[in-house]
Amino acid sequence: MSNVKNILLVGVGGQGIILASKILSNGLINSGYDVKMSEVHGMAQRGGSVTTQIRYGEKVYSPIIGKGQADIIVAFEQMEAERWIDYLKPDGKLVISDYKIPSVPVLIGDVDYPNTILEDLQERSKPTVIKAAKLAKELGNIRTQNIIMLGALTKAIGLENINWNDIIKSMIKDKYADINIKAFTMGKELID
Template sequence: MTGNIMIVGVGGQGTLLASKLLGHVLLEQGYDVKVSEVHGMSQRGGSVVTYVRYGEKVASPVIDRGEADFIVSFELLEAARWLPYLKPQGQIVTSTQRLEPMPVITGAAEYPDRLVEKLRAAGAKVDALDCLALAERAGSAKAVNIVLMGRLSHYFGMDESLWLSAIEQVVPPKFLELNKRAFALGKNA
């Protein structure tokens, strides 16, 4: 069986570090792992998605509609955008942050209201938390990605030390303690 995790957000939010961390942890567990992302144009504040797949042998590098076990989202609208990619019994872990896209800023479109409720009404399990506030509590607004990974880890049976050693490998030493705090705040939220 292949496990499928999507990490979604807005270009510039730090989704790449989150997928790097997750990739490390899964590889360390002995899985075959594939992590896919699109570079280039979408980095400029557009909608971004990273696919993380793991299992005994992973074939396709991408996750398709109805296949994701988890969607980890940095932003509410992005969680809603990628909802069709979730398995009907899948889990969304999302920050409650709202970032308005340009069509909303210019008034050409509306940002849907009550998104968490609507995602739940559609049948998704939704774990929504204010990751920005938790990241700031840990010491930096930029640690949202690690807060989210901490929250995701809550759903896996893996040993916490695996996550912490992966954090040591992907973040610079001077930010290590901050990121460990962010991870714990997310996990225990």
């Protein structure tokens, strides 16, 4: 099963992680891959943790990614990156949005949001940090940060040969398709 790739998307409810995962999965299926996807919503509508695990290859038997097995983790929020870092392979890639969403304990003042997350992660991996929220605002719609991260993911893992524009157009309302295609292209351009 060495041809199977493991992708873990992590973040907080309301960030569009499920939509990004569905676009990714559809693109992979349309390209002939066997794809398995698992999603965990948690308290998604209340800002809780959301994760999706996507495995693709010639033949995939399970959607579950174990610790130390993710080829790439894409974190839509900093604290979630730190929470899931143990799932990354030693040579895996980590793409992180610099965005911070305070959890309930932070909001009520019980704890402070950790200020050293990105530095801590650099000790365990070589993360690519993206200012997705800032870029999405500059693009004109903060809600496109998920598609910016998706674009970065596809380039980071080598999936540029899929016609992502058509997949995005088929899954997003017409009036938002163009801005999301721009966001996707912007995300790809952020990865070397």
